Amino acid sequence: MRYWSVLFALVSAIVTATFVYAPFDDDWWLPSYRATNAQSIDTLEGIQAQAPRLASSLVPLRGLDEPADPERLEPLDQTRAWLDRQSALLGQAIQSNFLTTRSRALESQAARARAAVVEARDLLGTPEGSEAIDRAVSGLERFETMAGEALSAVVEPGGSMRATVSTAAGQIDHLYILLLIITGVTFVGVAIALVVVLWRFRAQPGRRAHYSHGSLRLEIVWTVIPAAILVFIALYQLRAWADVKFQGTWPDVRPLAEVTARQFQWKIRYPGPDGRFGTPDDLHTVNDLHFVKDEPTIIHLKAEDVIHSFFLPQLRIKQDAVPGMTIPVLFDARKAGRYELLCAELCGWGHYKMRAQVVVHESQGEFDEWMAQSLREQERSDPTASPASADVAAASGLRVE
Structure with a gap:
């Protein structure tokens, strides 16, 4: 019996820890905002990672004063193809209503950067080529900056289960944590008492069982205390219930x-x-x-x-x-x-x-x-x-x- 009581104690500890941790984990009940919008967020992270590399690949073309061969044009062609892909991905983000305003602004910036790259390709090797390359690099840098700003908007996502994102959420979460504390303390106390009883009064050779008809005083105590807690909870939650449900307060x-x-x-x-x-x-x-x-x-x-x-x-x-x-x-x-x-x-x-x-x-x-x-x-x-x-x-x- 002693081993079963130890096992019960361990299981009780794990269950208690799980319920305490659950409300603070974004992914416990629902996918988090980042998981739900993973593809759109990956697009922003890809822009932030790739735009600087592509901009750096264009910098050596600034001083080119002669017609470019196909090998020299390759960075510009790669950049243009990459911008086309990002525009398509941003279009999907817009369709899914992901940061709509920012996604549209990014899509417009991708179009401007692409136009600058095409112009730089056409002017490469001419006196105006260096300025065109500068405009293309500047467009990519601006594209990266805007993607970073959009990413910062989802660091603490709107869809998080943890964030208090509505007027009712603050009240409801407060009540939830209060009930979690009350029930958690009660559960831990009962579990500890049960483990102590299982350990202390386990069957042993020569020990006789003792039967009792109960204690009236003890029964009154464990009836009055839970009743008082329930009355307290019923009265304490009235304000939140009224704010959420009573149309007279709306x-x-x-x-x-x-x-x-x-x-x-x-x-x-x-x-x-x-x-x-x-x-x-x-x-x-x-x-x-x-x-x-x-x-x-x-x-x-x-x-x-x-x-x-x-x-x-x-x-x-x-x-x-x-x-x-x-x-x-x-x-x-x-x-x-x-x-x-x-x-x-x-x-x-x-x-x-x-x-x-x-x-x-x-x-x-x-x-x-x-x-x-x-x-x-x-x-x-x-x-x-x-x-x-x-x-x-x-x-x-x-x-x-």
């Missing part, structure tokens, strides 16, 4: 969108230029929710078929979507970036597919630009033919991971 803002859950996707409708839902100029998307940083956002949540659950884990927001009900949900984000929307209610065989992207824009202007572009694309695809065609048209331009 700011007076217009609903941003209608979000309808169905097997197995999130349908999202934004009011168009007229500001009203249910009119021909509404914008329809699938699995693609956008809003603005630092702005309180309200959505109207619905369900078409079964119960679903609207879950923004990074923002610490969860609300069931119930058929026949329209439920307002309030949230915000303090940091622009890309987050995840999940269904936290088992809703059928395709439950695992109910995963959407949430894009938090840096400014209202950036959101308005996305809105205008999406409306133009929707008009070209003629999504008004039927609700189903609207979903398909919206989904056709969306990368769902």
Whole structure:
């Protein structure tokens, strides 16, 4: 029995350490922002690593005062081909809504650097060749700098489970840690007591068992203390519950969108230029929710078929979507970036597919630009033919991971 008690103690210690570590690990429940956007981040890191090398390969061409042979032109050709590849990769990053504004600026800089390289190739060996090479080198250096600035924006990613990125997150995390401490201390205390009892009162030759009908005083103590803790928790969390759930405490803002859950996707409708839902100029998307940083956002949540659950884990927001009900949900984000929307209610065989992207824009202007572009694309695809065609048209331009 002594060995079993030691094994139990070790297992208890490992389990306790795991639960204490879990909330501080970005990858415990969900892929981190860096993992979700690995390809786009690799593109930025590749630009930062390769641009200086390519710029250095062009420097020796500055003083060339005679027509260049194919071997001399090779660095310029390699640089142009590399810039073409980076433009394509940045285009993919834009399509996936990764740092949209910065990615577009990088794509434009890649085009300018490529034009400078092509010009340098044409002027190589002429009096203007050195200046053209300088412009090409300068374009590559600027390209590298912009990539570094973009990378710095994802050092502490918006999608991290660890970062406090919403108003509710601070309150919810505080309650979570408080409960973790209470339950952790209780678990450790019970585990230690159990191990001591297993060790001290193990079976031994000549020892007789002693039976007791219990202690009324002890039973009162271990009933009153847990009851007092539960009452404390119930009262302590009222402020957070009121801020998140009570509409009387919410700011007076217009609903941003209608979000309808169905097997197995999130349908999202934004009011168009007229500001009203249910009119021909509404914008329809699938699995693609956008809003603005630092702005309180309200959505109207619905369900078409079964119960679903609207879950923004990074923002610490969860609300069931119930058929026949329209439920307002309030949230915000303090940091622009890309987050995840999940269904936290088992809703059928395709439950695992109910995963959407949430894009938090840096400014209202950036959101308005996305809105205008999406409306133009929707008009070209003629999504008004039927609700189903609207979903398909919206989904056709969306990368769902």
